[in-house]
Amino acid sequence: MRRKRILIFAYFFPPLGGAGVQRIVKFAKYLPQRGWDPTIVTVRARDYWMHDATLERELGSDVRVVRTASLTGLGVLRRLAPGSAGGPDAPRASSGGIRRLRRLAGWFWLPDSYRGWVPFAVRAGADLLARESFDALLTSSSPDSSHLIGLALARRFRVPWVADFRDPWTRRISFDPPTRWHHRWHRSTERRVLRRADLVTVTAPETREDYLAREPGLAPERIRVITNGFDEADFAGLEGAAPDPARLRILHAGQLNTERPARPFLDGLARFLEETPSARVRLRADFIGAHYAEDRDDARRLGLEDVVRFARPLPHRELVAELRASHLLLLMEQDSSRGALILPGKIFEYLRARRPILGLLPEGAAAHLIRRLGAGWCCRTGDAACAARLLAERFAAFSRGAPFETALGEADLAPFERRALTAELAEALDDLPTRRLG
Numbered sequence: 322m323r324r325k326r327i328l329i330f331a332y333f334f335p336p337l338g339g340a341g342v343q344r345i346v347k348f349a350k351y352l353p354q355r356g357w358d359p360t361i362v363t364v365r366a367r368d369y370w371m372h373d374a375t376l377e378r379e380l381g382s383d384v385r386v387v388r389t390a391s392l393t394g395l396g397v398l399r400r401l402a403p404g405s406a407g408g409p410d411a412p413r414a415s416s417g418g419i420r421r422l423r424r425l426a427g428w429f430w431l432p433d434s435y436r437g438w439v440p441f442a443v444r445a446g447a448d449l450l451a452r453e454s455f456d457a458l459l460t461s462s463s464p465d466s467s468h469l470i471g472l473a474l475a476r477r478f479r480v481p482w483v484a485d486f487r488d489p490w491t492r493r494i495s496f497d498p499p500t501r502w503h504h505r506w507h508r509s510t511e512r513r514v515l516r517r518a519d520l521v522t523v524t525a526p527e528t529r530e531d532y533l534a535r536e537p538g539l540a541p542e543r544i545r546v547i548t549n550g551f552d553e554a555d556f557a558g559l560e561g562a563a564p565d566p567a568r569l570r571i572l573h574a575g576q577l578n579t580e581r582p583a584r585p586f587l588d589g590l591a592r593f594l595e596e597t598p599s600a601r602v603r604l605r606a607d608f609i610g611a612h613y614a615e616d617r618d619d620a621r622r623l624g625l626e627d628v629v630r631f632a633r634p635l636p637h638r639e640l641v642a643e644l645r646a647s648h649l650l651l652l653m654e655q656d657s658s659r660g661a662l663i664l665p666g667k668i669f670e671y672l673r674a675r676r677p678i679l680g681l682l683p684e685g686a687a688a689h690l691i692r693r694l695g696a697g698w699c700c701r702t703g704d705a706a707c708a709a710r711l712l713a714e715r716f717a718a719f720s721r722g723a724p725f726e727t728a729l730g731e732a733d734l735a736p737f738e739r740r741a742l743t744a745e746l747a748e749a750l751d752d753l754p755t756r757r758l759g
Contacts, residue, residue: 325456326358327750328449328480330442330470332435333463334363334386338373338634339611340575340666344487344524345461346376347552347739348746353383355747360385360455362445364438371576371611375636379554389445392437427499432490432507435464443473450478457750459483465490468514475517481753484518487549487666489528494580494659515539519753522547522746525664525686547745549666550737551673555641562645569604569719571679572647574640575667576611580655583608583616583629585681589700589708591623593716596709600716601628606651609643610634644674648725649715652691653681656702661685669737672696675727679715681708694733 329349333341349359365388380386426434446458458480460471468484475482490496490511491504498504515521515536521544523529529546533539564570577583586606594601606625608616609632620629635643644650650671654660664686671678678697681704682688688699698714700707719725735741 324356324358325750326360326454327352328360328362328446328455328458329461330362330446330459330467331461332364332391332438332467333461334361335376335380336372336374337364338371338376338637341463341487342373342376343637343666344485344549346379347550348743349384350379350381350552351740351743352747353381354740355744357456357747357750358383358385360387360449362387362389362442362449364391365389371634373634373636375638387445387449389438389441391435391441427497427503431503432465432469432510433463435466436469438464439466439469439473442467442470446470446474447478450474450480455480456755457481457483457753459485461485461487462490463488463493465511468518469510472513472517475519481519481755482517483520483522483750483753484514485522486528487524489523489531489659489662490514492528492531492659492662494655494657494663495578496659512536515544519543520545520749522749524548524666525662527662527664527686527689531662545745545749547742547749548664548737549669550739550742551669551734552739553673555638555670556645556673559642559645562642564646564648564725566722567603569600569649569716570647571604571606571649571651572643573606573608573651573653574610574644574670575665576634577608577613577616578611579613580660581653582619583612583653584619585702585705586651586653586708587619587623587625587629588703588705589681589712590628591625592705592709593712594625594628597713597716603720604628604716605630607632607643607647609640641670641674644670644676647674647676648719649679650674650676650697651679651681652687654683654685654687654702656683658683660702663687664690672727672729672737673734675729676725677715677727679711694729696727696729 331345352359430436460467462468471482471484491507523546526546529544606629612631617631654663661683668687678691680691680699681702682699691697691699698711
C-alpha cells in the first residue's frame with residue numbers, strides 16, 4: 322500500500338512546551354504507524370514562556386520538521402521594551418498586564434498576536450507543495466492564525482485541508498475583540514475556515530454541536546470530534562507510584578491563566594481549613610505550571626502559604642509522574658457558556674493516572690465526562706461552600722485510609738489513548754477526497 326504524506330502547520334511544537342503542544346506531537350509520533358508520513362512546519366523562534374525540549378525525543382526519523390522565522394506580538398514587545406513582556410512566571414507578571422497586552426494586540430494583529438508567523442509559514446508551505454506531493458494538509462489552532470495558512474494554500478495547490486481546532490475560535494474563553502468591527506472580522510474569517518476546509522476536527526462533542534448550531538449550512542459529516550488524550554508510553558513504569566500516606570496531596574497540573582485563576586479553589590480550601598483547622602498539617606495543594614503574581618497573592622491573603630505551593634513547569638514525563646504521586650487531581654474551568662465547551666487536554670491524563678478528579682467546573686463538557694465515567698466529583702466554579710464540602714469529604718476518606726485509585730478500566734480509557742485517537746485521524750484522512758475540487 323502506498324504511503325501517504327501530510328503537511329502539518331503548528332506554531333506550538335517542541336521545543337515549545339505546554340498543553341497545546343501535546344496533540345500535534347502525538348499525532349506526528351503515531352501517524353507513521355497508520356501509513357501517513359508527516360512534515361511539520363513550525364517556528365524557529367522561541368517567543369513563548371514554556372519550553373520542553375524532551376518532547377522532541379519522542380519523534381522518529383520519519384517525522385520531518387521544517388522551521389521558519391516568525392514575528393509575534395510578544396517578540397516585538399520584547400525587542401521594544403526588554404524585560405517588559407514575559408509569561409506568567411516572569412517575576413512581576415500579572416494577569417491584568419497580560420490582559421492589557423492581549424487587548425492592545427487585538428486592535429492590530431488579526432486574528433491574534435501570532436499573525437506575523439503566517440507569511441513565513443505560507444512561503445515555506447508553498448515551496449514544499451510546489452516541489453513535493455502531499456495528500457493532505459492540516460492546520461492546528463490555537464493560534465487561530467494557523468488557519469489563515471490553510472486558506473492561503475489549500476485551494477491554490479488543490480490539496481485536501483483539515484482545520485483542527487484544539488480550542489474554539491470566537492467561543493474561546495479569552496476571546497475579547499475591542500470593537501464590533503473586530504468581532505465581525507473574526508466571525509467572518511472563522512466561517513470561511515469552517516466552510517472551506519474539507520474536514521473540521523474539534524476536541525469535544527459540545528464544541529461540535531455549538532458550531533453546527535451557529536453555522537446551519539455546515540454539513541454535520543464535515544465536522545468530527547477527535548478528543549485529546551493520553552499516551553500510554555508516558556505512564557510506563559508508574560503503576561507502582563503512590564502518594565505520601567501521611568499528607569493528602571491535591572495537584573493542579575498545568576498552566577493557570579487570566580481566565581482560570583487559582584482563586585475559586587483557594588476560597589474553598591480556606592473555608593474548609595477554617596472549619597477543620599486540624600487538617601492544615603496533613604494537607605498540601607500543589608500548582609505545578611505557569612501562574613501569575615495574583616495567584617500567589619491570593620494564597621497569601623487567605624493565609625494558605627503553609628498549605629499551597631506554586632512550582633514552575635516540569636518536563637511532561639515528570640509532570641505525569643506527579644499525577645500518580647497525588648491523591649486528588651484538581652481541574653478548573655471558567656463558569657461560562659464558553660467554559661462549558663472546553664474539554665481540557667489534561668483531563669485525559671488525569672483519567673489515566675487513575676486518581677480521582679476534583680472539578681470546579683461549569684455544567685458542560687468536562688463535568689459531563691467526569692460524571693459519565695465516575696472519575697471524581699464536581700462543584701460549580703465559584704461555589705466555595707461546595708468545594709469546602711468536597712474537601713471535607715475527601716479528607717475524611719483519606720483519614721480513614723480509603724484508597725485513592727479510581728475504578729476506571731481498560732475499556733473506559735481505551736478510546737482516549739493517543740494511538741487510538743491517531744487511528745481516528747488517519748481514518749478521516751483516508752476518507753478525504755484525493756484532490757480539492759476548487
